[in-house]
Amino acid sequence: MKTKKRFTALSLALMMAGLSLVGCGSAASTTTAAAAPETTSNTTGGKQYTIGVLQLIQHPALDKTNKGFVDAINASGLSVRFDQQNASGEQSACQTIAEKFVNDRDDLIFAIATPAAQAAAAATEEIPIVISAVTDPAASGLVATNNAPGGNVTGTSDLTPVREQIDLLKQMFPDAKTVGILYCTSEANSALQLEMAKQACTDQGLTAKEYSVSSSNEIQSVTESMVGNVDVIYIPTDNTIAAGIST
Structure with a gap:
């Protein structure tokens, strides 16, 4: 009952803030505070809530997602303390941070990107979890269905129109024969988009070749191996690749 009341109060706050929520290794060394947003919102008195923010990696798009969430909560006038944590792209750090939030008995967890959301969902079935920058919550095992999530997880999806992107790629590079998917x-989320892109390539008469990395450290070498073997490179909505390429 206590958890239900806590969820109701914070859900109301999120709606007041204007958010559209739809169904949708090492610890200390890799766990660093995320840059930017304030740690405490403006307060009008009353109970102070604690929201644990778990961001997968520092990247402009994810940073803006983080800031937008914090700004919206701040605008609600509730008294909220934010525990900002960044996993630096490490899945093990995501798990450690999520467990920390659970042990701290945070009132809500805001998870940014699929690995962060999966770690949070695995850590608790009681604390409400809001997710963002997740391509397909249902396919990622986070919710029962995207239209009726159920459980303690809700949030937004950032699935891009993969088929339309491949169609545009074909229009822009009509002589291309082979597409490298990185x-x-x-x-x-990338595994899901990979299959969608491969099917779209087949429908366009293109040959799709898979090129994968397990961490951002491999991006340069794998990308170099694509040169001369593919005509164009397609990158799905992938936080690790996006963050790695920018550096």
């Missing part, structure tokens, strides 16, 4: 094997 993705990270540790991201469930």
Whole structure:
């Protein structure tokens, strides 16, 4: 009952803040505070809530997601303390951070990106979890269905129109024959988009070749191996690849 009341109060706060929530290794050394947002919201008195923010990796798009969430909560006028944590792209760090939030008995967890969301969902079935930057929550095992999530997880999906992107690629590069698809094997969202992209390539008469990395450290060498073997490179919505390429 206590958990239900806590969920109701924070859910109301999120709606007040104008958010559209739809169904959708090492510890200390790799766990660092995420940059930017304030740690405590403006307060009008009353109970203070604690929200644990678990961000997979530092990247402009994810940073903006983080800031947008914090700004919206701050605008609600509730008294909220944010525990900002960044996993630096490490799945083991995601698990450690999620367990920390559970042990701290946070009122809500905001998980940014699929691996972060999966770690949070695995750590608790009681604390409400809001997810963002997740391509397909249902396919990632986070919710029962995207239309009726059930359980303690809800949030938004960032699935891109993969088929339309491949169609556009064909229009822009009509002489292309082979498409190299670069993705990270540790991201469930990328595995889903990989299959969608391969099917779209087949329908366009293109040959799709898979190129995978397990971490950002492998991006440069794998990308170099694609040169001369593919005509164009397609990258799905993949946080590890996006963060690695920018550096």
